[in-house]
Amino acid sequence: MNTSKTIQSKKSQILDKQKKYLWPNHLLYYTEPLPLERGDGMYVWDVEGKKYLDFFGGILTTSVGHNRPEVTRAVQEQTEKMIHSSTLYPNETHVNLAKKMAELAPGKLQVSYFTPSGTDADETAVFLAKGHTGNQEIIALRHGYSGRSAIGMSLTGQSPWRIGGTHILGIKHALNPYCYRCPFKMTYPSCGVACAQDVEDTIKTTTSGRIAAFIAEPIQGVGGFIVPPPEYFKIVKEIVESYEGLFIADEVQTGFGRTGDKWFGIEHWGVEPDIMTMAKSIANGFPLANTITTPEIAESTRCAGLTISTFGGNPVSCAASLATMEVLEKEATPQHNARVGNMLRNGLEKMKEKYSFIGDVRGMGMMQGLELVKDRAGKEPCTEATAQLFEATRELGLLIGKGGMYGNVIRISPPMTATEEDVAVALDLLEKALGKVRV
Ligand SMILES: Cc1ncc(COP(=O)(O)O)c(C=O)c1O
Incomplete structure (x- = not known):
């Protein structure tokens, strides 16, 4: 049996049914939407078996990690x-x-x-x-x-x-x-x-x-x-x-x-x-x-x-x-979230020093955002950077969120059980993805 062909067809079947049977105003992330199949702790897997570190937590909802026993x-x-x-x-x-x-x-x-x-x-x-x-x-x-x-x-x-x-x-x-x-x-x-x-x-x-x-x-x-x-x-x-x-x-x-x-x-x-x-x-x-x-x-x-x-x-x-x-x-007490969130924040601040399209880093605890702009002086929202960063993080196996009136704010909000080690992995992937953005 050709498993890769079977799995491939499962993905396209899901995407076809999504298109045919669900209202078109469902907001779907990524140029090609990403059907997820299972989760465990900080990670989720798509229907093709690819693993992602989840730093959006199902829109700040998976608070203690996927499939928490x-x-x-x-x-x-x-x-x-x-x-x-x-x-x-x-x-x-x-x-x-x-x-x-x-x-x-x-x-x-x-x-x-x-x-x-x-x-x-x-x-x-x-x-x-x-x-x-x-x-x-x-x-x-x-x-x-x-x-x-x-x-x-x-x-x-x-x-x-x-x-x-x-x-x-x-x-x-x-x-x-x-x-x-x-x-x-x-x-x-x-x-x-x-x-x-x-x-x-x-x-x-x-x-x-x-x-x-x-x-x-x-x-x-x-x-x-x-x-x-x-x-x-x-x-x-x-x-x-x-x-x-x-x-x-x-x-x-x-x-x-x-x-x-x-x-x-x-x-x-x-x-x-x-x-x-x-x-x-x-x-x-x-x-x-x-x-x-x-x-x-x-x-x-x-x-x-x-x-x-x-x-x-x-x-x-x-x-x-x-x-x-x-x-x-x-x-995942509030104190844990402050400590781990602080590490996340410091990492993001360092990225701001390196990438001029990061206009603002803000948030508290396990709720941190990056506002992306065309240039720091003009602050014009840069949705192109958001789009590129999304595709790059997906490719590297990291899930993040977005928001903002102008669609140019990256939202990072992992399950609150995230550890310093998880944050270090996420920051490394994000840094690599930021390096691929060309605006
Ligand atoms: C601050 C706030 N209030 C209300 C809601 C609505 O919640 P729900 O989508 O569960 O109806 C949301 C959803 O994102 C929210 O962020």
Whole structure:
């Protein structure tokens, strides 16, 4: 039997079916899309058996590595007991996970509502804030990303992700704290963090003056790993409170130690959110998300009417999440992520010294980005460099991500169980790939 021919045909069969039976607006990486077949730890294999070091972790989701035995075992055990019963009946994994979330979350955030996706979690946060405050308007940030529902797309501040005409009224976008491309063309710190003041200007000029909430990611993820100035969120929280709004921290990408040193990104900025949403890393790839809030705010849902999420709090996803949390606490603590992330960052900074098309290196912990530009003075986004770097890293066996409003930000976010040795291998491959870029 000619195996290579059989494997070859498997790849083209997958690509043919993808083209024929799936909507064309699925974003696929690489000139020729890459069908993956299996994973183990930090590595994945494609259908032709080629091995790749995964430094994007299924979009920051495979938090403790592929096929992690503790997670697989917990899922198998739960699957054999019960896959689904619905939240009409209390379930041990569901309540245990809620308790774990209360232990990890900062401040008074204690009470959870689980759903299957980050979009759901953000949507749940928005209706909670509206119900609690009695106000209707929401402030989001330009370059932010909140998901693919009507509310999710309306909260999102990037045109490529706001598809056709589904928009919800009453959502306004303030300028984002994007120091590399400051919307005011100023420089930190002499700018006086003018972007934070823009939240107040947006409330005053585009709303009734009474808002339900402000929602933001502690570090913008899809927007290109944009890190705000340290005082930004503190100033914004005071403004938001003075207009009756709740503060929603969208931790879908930044949660569970990703940013290093703290369990949640917002903790770096000295702000206690009223509501926090989380997903991605929560269950190592099982569909699960959470909206957590204070008991006082949750109380306002009691008389608001009924709500159910059929797949929310699914026992298999909750079991996967509990096992994921155990591995994180043992092996990939926020301190581990700070240390290993620091090594990754130092390596990237060295590459910036060598390659003039790297305009900015930014991020925190295990969430680091490179913004690629035509030249450092003009800062014009260089998507050609992104495209070449993607093909070169694929060829060399390294998976990375991309993002940014202009599609020119390389996103590097491995499973948080990555070690210094894994980072050294990734940096070596990335360096070789950067050397192949001709722009
Ligand atoms: C910050 C943020 N919020 C919300 C979402 C939506 O999550 P999901 O794709 O699970 O619906 C995402 C997804 O990338 C995200 O990055």
